[in-house]
Amino acid sequence: MWKTILRRVLIMIPELVILSILVFLLAKAMPGDPFTGSINPKADPAQIHHLMEIHGLYDPWYQQYWNWVVHLFHGDLGMSYEYQEPVVDLIQQRGANTLWLALFTMVLTYAIGLPLGLYAAHHEGKLQDTLVRVYTYVTMSIPFFVVLVLGIWIFGYALNWFPTSGSISATATGFGATTMSRLGHIILPGLLGALFGTVNIVQYLRSEVIDAKHSDYVRTARSKGVPMKDIYRHHIFRNSLLPIAAFAGYSITGLLGGSIFTEMVFSYPGMGLLFLNAINFRDYTVITALVLLYGFLNLMGTLLSDIVLSIVDPRVRIE
Amino acid sequence: MVETNNDQFLSIKDVSTAFKINGQYYDAVSNVNLEVKHDEILAIVGESGCGKSTLATTIMGLHDPEETKISGEIDFEGTDLLKLDEKGYNKFRGAKIGMIFQDPLSALNPLKRIEDQIQEVMIYHTKMTEKQRHARVIELLNEVGIDDPERTAHQFPHQLSGGMRQRIIIAIAIACKPDLIIADEPTTALDVTIQAQILDVLRDIQKENHAGIILITHDLGVVAETADRVAVMYAGQIVEQGTAAQIFNEPKHPYTRSLLRSMPQRDNENDELYVIQGMVPSLQKMPKEGDRFAPRIPWIPASAHEARPTMHDIGDNHLVRCTCYKDFYFPDQVKEGAGHESN
Amino acid sequence: MSLIEINDLKVHYPIRGGFWNRIVDNVKAVDGVTFNIEAGETYGLVGESGSGKSTTAKAIIGLEKATSGTVMYKGKDVTKGENRRKLDYNHDVQMIFQDSLSSLNPRKRIEDVIAEPLRNFEHLDKEEEKLRVLQLLDIVGLDADALYKYPHQFSGGQRQRIGVARAVATHPKLIIADEPVSALDLSVQAQVLNFMKKIQRQFGISYLFISHDLGVVRHMCKNIAIMTRGRIVEVGTRDDIYNNPMHIYTKRLLAAIPETNVNHREEHRKHRLEIEKIYQEQQATYYDKDGMAFPLVKVSPTHSVALPPHLAKEFEQQSENEGVNV
Known part of the structure; x- marks a missing residue:
C-alpha cells in the first residue's frame, strides 16, 4: 500500500510542474504589464522599458519560468501590487x-x-x-x-x-x-x-x-x-x-x-x-x-x- | 396427513405470507403445509416467483412485519416461531436454524475478515472464549473443505473464489450445529464442478450433525441428486409432494410433468422442448379461487379441476394438488387414460 | 468453406506491477483458439467461469481487440477494423447477451430497440421499418402492442426474445449467443431454445452458442468445443464429447452435471467421485509447466483432444499410419 501512495506522490510531481507552467504562461498572456500602473502615469515609456529589462521580462519564457520557480522554492512568490506586501x-x-x-x-x-x-x-x-x-x-x-x-x-x-x-x-x-x-x-x-x-x-x-x-x-x-x-x-x-x-x-x-x-x-x-x-x-x-x-x-x-x-x-x- | 414421527422437528402448518403492494396484501405463499425430519433433505423446487424463497425467509422470520402479513403456525421443536418477538427469534436464528444464501459474495460483509464473520454467530449463541471460538472457526473451515484454514480465516471475502465463499457461508450456517439448515439456491451462482463439491459438503455436514435441510432450488438436476423428499411449488402453493423417486419416476401433477418435459435431456436432444403455455400470474393477478395452474393447461376441461383444490394422498404420502392430474395429458400426446404416461 | 474460421486467436491482457507499474506479465484470457463454424450449424463453446469463452466471443465480434490470430470471414481477417467495415461484418454478425435487462436500453421503446440495427445498416422508410419490426415481433411471438412498451415491462423470457428479434433484424449470417438462457426459468428456457432453433431453420443462421450448461449445449449443438484456462482442451461432435470424453477436464465437467435419474443417484455420485480422484491425481500431467493445455491431437476425424505428450504420441503415429493406408 505504501508503494502505491509513494507512487501517487511521485506522479504528483510532473502534474504540478505542468500545472505551474500553464499557470505561469497564462499569467504572462494577460494583457498589460506590472509597471505601467505602479509608477507615475506620466513616466517615460523608455523608463518602463528599462524596468522591464532589469526585471528580466524580455527574457525567453522558459528563463523567466525558471527564475520564478527558483524564487518559488525560496518561498518568494513576489509582491502583491495591490497590497504592497509579499x-x-x-x-x-x-x-x-x-x-x-x-x-x-x-x-x-x-x-x-x-x-x-x-x-x-x-x-x-x-x-x-x-x-x-x-x-x-x-x-x-x-x-x-x-x-x-x-x-x-x-x-x-x-x-x-x-x-x-x-x-x-x-x-x-x-x-x-x-x-x-x-x-x-x-x-x-x-x-x-x-x-x-x-x-x-x-x-x-x-x-x-x-x-x-x-x-x-x-x-x-x-x-x-x-x-x-x-x-x-x-x-x-x-x-x-x-x-x-x-x-x-x-x-x-x-x-x-x-x-x-x-x-x-x-x-x-x-x-x-x-x-x-x-x-x-x-x-x-x-x-x-x-x-x-x-x-x-x-x-x-x-x-x-x-x-x-x-x-x-x-x-x-x-x- | 400429518404423521407423528419423533424425528420430525419442524412442521409448517397452513402458512401464508402476504406482501403489501399499494396498501393491499397479496399472498406470495399460500397455505403451505410441510414437515422436516432430522437427517433428511427436503427440496423445495419451483420457478422464480413461486414463493420458495419467501417461504424460507418466512421460516427465518426475516420479513418486515409492517410490509408483510404472515399467518399459520411454524412449530419448531415445540415452539411456534410465528408467535416469537424479535428477541425470541434471535435465539433460534443462527443457533437452531442456519441459513445459506444464494450469492456468496454479497452475503458476506466486504469489510470484515472471514474469522470475524464466522465468530459473530458464536458470540451471540455460545459462551465460548475468544480462543475457543478461534479453534472452532478453524475446525469449521476444515469441515467445509478449506485447505489452509488459518490463512483463509484472516482473509477478506474479495480474496476468495466463489466456491470458497460459499463454503464460508456454510461454515457460518453450521457453526452452532443447528437442527435445521435452510439452503436457498446455494449453488446457483457456481460452476457445475464447484456445485457438486458444495452439495457434497452439505450432505456430509448433514450426516455429521443429523440436521434437517431445506434445499431451495430451481434446478431439477440438483434436486434429483440430493433430495430425499421434494415439494414442488407453483404460484405460492405446493402442488406436489413426495419422495424424490415418487416425484421423478411418477410425477403426477401437470406442472411437475410439464417442467420435467421442458428440460433438455439426453433423449430429447433433437426434439422441440415442451413449452408450458402462458405465464405465471403476478401476485396481484393471482386467481382467488380454483386451480391456479388451470389457465396454463386450457385443453383440460374445467370439470376436471376442483373448485377448491386440496392435496390428495395417492399412496405412500405422495401428495398432489387438485384432481386434474387424473385427466391430464399433453396436447401433443395421445391421452392414455388416468394420468399414466411413461416418462 | 466454413462461414467463419477462427485461427490461433489470442487475447492477452497486461498485468502491471512493481513500482513503476510496468507490464510484468500477461493474463492469457484466450490463448490460441482455433475452430470453424459452418453455415447453418450451431457450434457450442463450453467452459466454466474464467475459461475465456466470453472473451473469445467478444474478440470474434470485434468488441475485444485480438492480441494475435485471425478471424477469417469471406476471405478477409475481420480482427482488423477496416475489413469489418468493408465486409459489413457487423451487419452479418449479431450478438445475444445473457442479461436481457441490462443489455436493452431501458429508456427505449421496443420499437426503437428492434429497429436500431435496421437504422444502422438498412435505410428503410418509416413504413417499411415498422413493417419489418412487426414481422420480427411476430416471429418471436410477441403482440404488436409490445412496440410501445419499455424493456422493464416484459418478463425475462420475453426480453430475451426481444434480444433475439433485434439480433435477427438484419438477417445476420451468424449470431453469437453468450449464455442466452442462463438467467431463465426452465419453462422459459425451453421457449427461447425452441425459438432459436426455429429461426435457424427459417433463415439458415449459424450460432456460436456459449454456455456453461452442458445439458443445454447437448440439446442445441452438433459440434462442441470445451474450453478452460484460455485454450480448447477438447473438440468434437456431440457424440464424441458426451459419449467418449478423453480430456480429464471434460470428463470431470460431464461427471459433475446432475442427473435427473434418481434411481442411479448413488452410482452417478460414485462415478463422479472416482473421476474427481483421477482428476486430482492426473491433472498436472494434462497441463504444461505453465498450466496451459497441450496442443490438440486428432483422435478421430471429428474429435481432437489436448492430450499430454505421452498419450498424444500414440495417436500421432496412428494417424500417420492411417495416412499411409489411405
Whole structure:
C-alpha cells in the first residue's frame, strides 16, 4: 500500500510542474504589464522599458519560468501590487483565517450531517425521514448566497447576535479575548456553511445506510441472530461511513480554498475574498500563486481521499 | 396427513405470507403445509416467483412485519416461531436454524475478515472464549473443505473464489450445529464442478450433525441428486409432494410433468422442448379461487379441476394438488387414460 | 468453406506491477483458439467461469481487440477494423447477451430497440421499418402492442426474445449467443431454445452458442468445443464429447452435471467421485509447466483432444499410419 501512495506522490510531481507552467504562461498572456500602473502615469515609456529589462521580462519564457520557480522554492512568490506586501505573507494571514473557518465549518457539517443522515435512514419512509428530506430539499432549492444574506440580516443586524464582518474585533487583546473574538466571527458563517454542506452528507449517508440495510450481508447477520442494534453498529454504520470518510479528505482541501460567497458576504478576510479581489485589481502575482495553490490542494485532496480509502477499505488495501 | 414421527422437528402448518403492494396484501405463499425430519433433505423446487424463497425467509422470520402479513403456525421443536418477538427469534436464528444464501459474495460483509464473520454467530449463541471460538472457526473451515484454514480465516471475502465463499457461508450456517439448515439456491451462482463439491459438503455436514435441510432450488438436476423428499411449488402453493423417486419416476401433477418435459435431456436432444403455455400470474393477478395452474393447461376441461383444490394422498404420502392430474395429458400426446404416461 | 474460421486467436491482457507499474506479465484470457463454424450449424463453446469463452466471443465480434490470430470471414481477417467495415461484418454478425435487462436500453421503446440495427445498416422508410419490426415481433411471438412498451415491462423470457428479434433484424449470417438462457426459468428456457432453433431453420443462421450448461449445449449443438484456462482442451461432435470424453477436464465437467435419474443417484455420485480422484491425481500431467493445455491431437476425424505428450504420441503415429493406408 505504501508503494502505491509513494507512487501517487511521485506522479504528483510532473502534474504540478505542468500545472505551474500553464499557470505561469497564462499569467504572462494577460494583457498589460506590472509597471505601467505602479509608477507615475506620466513616466517615460523608455523608463518602463528599462524596468522591464532589469526585471528580466524580455527574457525567453522558459528563463523567466525558471527564475520564478527558483524564487518559488525560496518561498518568494513576489509582491502583491495591490497590497504592497509579499504574496507569501498575504497567503499566510488569509490562509490562517480560512483554515479556522474551514475547520469549524467541517466539524459542524459532519456533526449535523452524520446523525441526521443516520436518523433519516433508520426511520426510512416514516415521518422523521420525511422531515429530514424536506429539510434537505428546501436547503438545496434556496441559492447559497440567499441563505447567507438572510442569515446575516436576521442574526447579524436584526438580532445582533454575531458580528457581520471581519475575522476579529479590532478591540480584542490578549489570548482569551482574541480567541473568543475569532470564534465569534466564524460561528455564523460556519453555521450557515455547515447547514448548506450537510445536505450532501445527509442525502449520501441516508442512501448508503438504506442500501446497507437491505443488503445481503445484513440479511446474513440477521440470520445469525444478531440483534438489529448491533447490526447497525457493526455492519451498517461502518460500511456506509466508508465512502464519506474517504470524501472527507477531499472536502477539507476544498474548504481550504475558501468559500468565495461566504467570505464576500461576511467580508471575511480569507482566501476566497483574496482571490476575488486579486481578480478585480488584476493582482497577477497573487492570482498565479493562488491558482497554483488551489491546484496543489486539489491534488492533495484526491491523494488524501485515496489514502483514507485504502486504510479503511480492505478491498482497496489488499489487491 | 400429518404423521407423528419423533424425528420430525419442524412442521409448517397452513402458512401464508402476504406482501403489501399499494396498501393491499397479496399472498406470495399460500397455505403451505410441510414437515422436516432430522437427517433428511427436503427440496423445495419451483420457478422464480413461486414463493420458495419467501417461504424460507418466512421460516427465518426475516420479513418486515409492517410490509408483510404472515399467518399459520411454524412449530419448531415445540415452539411456534410465528408467535416469537424479535428477541425470541434471535435465539433460534443462527443457533437452531442456519441459513445459506444464494450469492456468496454479497452475503458476506466486504469489510470484515472471514474469522470475524464466522465468530459473530458464536458470540451471540455460545459462551465460548475468544480462543475457543478461534479453534472452532478453524475446525469449521476444515469441515467445509478449506485447505489452509488459518490463512483463509484472516482473509477478506474479495480474496476468495466463489466456491470458497460459499463454503464460508456454510461454515457460518453450521457453526452452532443447528437442527435445521435452510439452503436457498446455494449453488446457483457456481460452476457445475464447484456445485457438486458444495452439495457434497452439505450432505456430509448433514450426516455429521443429523440436521434437517431445506434445499431451495430451481434446478431439477440438483434436486434429483440430493433430495430425499421434494415439494414442488407453483404460484405460492405446493402442488406436489413426495419422495424424490415418487416425484421423478411418477410425477403426477401437470406442472411437475410439464417442467420435467421442458428440460433438455439426453433423449430429447433433437426434439422441440415442451413449452408450458402462458405465464405465471403476478401476485396481484393471482386467481382467488380454483386451480391456479388451470389457465396454463386450457385443453383440460374445467370439470376436471376442483373448485377448491386440496392435496390428495395417492399412496405412500405422495401428495398432489387438485384432481386434474387424473385427466391430464399433453396436447401433443395421445391421452392414455388416468394420468399414466411413461416418462 | 466454413462461414467463419477462427485461427490461433489470442487475447492477452497486461498485468502491471512493481513500482513503476510496468507490464510484468500477461493474463492469457484466450490463448490460441482455433475452430470453424459452418453455415447453418450451431457450434457450442463450453467452459466454466474464467475459461475465456466470453472473451473469445467478444474478440470474434470485434468488441475485444485480438492480441494475435485471425478471424477469417469471406476471405478477409475481420480482427482488423477496416475489413469489418468493408465486409459489413457487423451487419452479418449479431450478438445475444445473457442479461436481457441490462443489455436493452431501458429508456427505449421496443420499437426503437428492434429497429436500431435496421437504422444502422438498412435505410428503410418509416413504413417499411415498422413493417419489418412487426414481422420480427411476430416471429418471436410477441403482440404488436409490445412496440410501445419499455424493456422493464416484459418478463425475462420475453426480453430475451426481444434480444433475439433485434439480433435477427438484419438477417445476420451468424449470431453469437453468450449464455442466452442462463438467467431463465426452465419453462422459459425451453421457449427461447425452441425459438432459436426455429429461426435457424427459417433463415439458415449459424450460432456460436456459449454456455456453461452442458445439458443445454447437448440439446442445441452438433459440434462442441470445451474450453478452460484460455485454450480448447477438447473438440468434437456431440457424440464424441458426451459419449467418449478423453480430456480429464471434460470428463470431470460431464461427471459433475446432475442427473435427473434418481434411481442411479448413488452410482452417478460414485462415478463422479472416482473421476474427481483421477482428476486430482492426473491433472498436472494434462497441463504444461505453465498450466496451459497441450496442443490438440486428432483422435478421430471429428474429435481432437489436448492430450499430454505421452498419450498424444500414440495417436500421432496412428494417424500417420492411417495416412499411409489411405
